[in-house]
Amino acid sequence: MKMTFRWFGSRSDSVTLQQIRQIPGMTGVMGFLDYKAAGEVWTEQEIAAYTGEVHAAGLACEVIESVNVHEDIKSGLPSRNEYIENYRTTIRNLARHGVEVIVYNFMPVFDWLRTDLARLIPEDGSNSLYFNEKDLDGMGPLEIVRRTAEASRGFSLPGWEPERLAELEATLKRYEGMTADQLRQNLRYFLEGILPVCEEYGVTMACHPDDPAWPIFGLPRIAHSQADYEALVALHPSPRNTACLCTGSLGSNPANDIPAIIRRFGQMGRVGCMHIRNVKHLGYRHFREASHLSTDGDLDMYAIVKAVHDTCPHIHVRPDHGRMIWDETGRPGYGLYDRALGATYLNGLWEAISKS
Numbered sequence: 001m002k003m004t005f006r007w008f009g010s011r012s013d014s015v016t017l018q019q020i021r022q023i024p025g026m027t028g029v030m031g032f033l034d035y036k037a038a039g040e041v042w043t044e045q046e047i048a049a050y051t052g053e054v055h056a057a058g059l060a061c062e063v064i065e066s067v068n069v070h071e072d073i074k075s076g077l078p079s080r081n082e083y084i085e086n087y088r089t090t091i092r093n094l095a096r097h098g099v100e101v102i103v104y105n106f107m108p109v110f111d112w113l114r115t116d117l118a119r120l121i122p123e124d125g126s127n128s129l130y131f132n133e134k135d136l137d138g139m140g141p142l143e144i145v146r147r148t149a150e151a152s153r154g155f156s157l158p159g160w161e162p163e164r165l166a167e168l169e170a171t172l173k174r175y176e177g178m179t180a181d182q183l184r185q186n187l188r189y190f191l192e193g194i195l196p197v198c199e200e201y202g203v204t205m206a207c208h209p210d211d212p213a214w215p216i217f218g219l220p221r222i223a224h225s226q227a228d229y230e231a232l233v234a235l236h237p238s239p240r241n242t243a244c245l246c247t248g249s250l251g252s253n254p255a256n257d258i259p260a261i262i263r264r265f266g267q268m269g270r271v272g273c274m275h276i277r278n279v280k281h282l283g284y285r286h287f288r289e290a291s292h293l294s295t296d297g298d299l300d301m302y303a304i305v306k307a308v309h310d311t312c313p314h315i316h317v318r319p320d321h322g323r324m325i326w327d328e329t330g331r332p333g334y335g336l337y338d339r340a341l342g343a344t345y346l347n348g349l350w351e352a353i354s355k356s
């Protein structure tokens, strides 16, 4: 298990590489060029600038996350071929700079969704990301973006600023009536386009789950259950076609047995990397994020790390979202302190399991 930390780059992360390097057992970052739009080629120069900084800090950069997939690929427009060609170029460029795993997601239109980005945890005064489907009040995405503009509520729809409302409306229209299976066929087309390059360059693609782990706004979603990932690995036989199992995303639905899912795909060699965090269920489609400790949430971290140890011990993992504690301010979910505690806890579990 290679312990890593998400890092958004020196221009947009409140956490420095030196701070990351000082966390015990930290071997590298999961990297991201946050200024790249979906569909753009990541140039070698841009990649070298980022990885050069990481390497200079004594850390590896073998995993990149969120090389975002263009909406034309997900919705299956003819223009997708151009964007797939760009993606192939990005894979080659990343491989030339030592990247082994690329995390992506195939969620139409929206990435993760929360209804509060800083929900107070009354027991200890910390705060964390929170979701309650009831708070959506039957609102559609357009209404939520409008309300976000009014800054009256804590909603976040990443990537959809209010000034892009017209574009959002057009994009949503493209998915009207699309079934999960049609979306899956668009994923197959994408994988068939890129996996030959992955094979040639030794790069693994790891698909991140839908977050939360159910369809939202009536849009099709295809990565939120064991059955979904069975279908995903069946789309293409390449061992480079894998899952990035995110325990918090999948774990937002209590029906998902996370250790069983890790064991299933770990044994198949189809776990590309993992995000590990805990979640506290508060009701139907209602949860908040918790510290990593098993007893603070509803996921069994021992069983999760044991499943990694037994079936996919060589993967990269990272602590995922943390709470905001000790008066830290920063990007919601991505402060230093609680994630550093999470990494240390996961390393402790790993040592205990390894030695027992």
Ligand SMILES: [Mn+2]
Residues within 6 Å of the ligand: 208, 246, 249, 275, 320
């Ligand atoms: Mn995740």
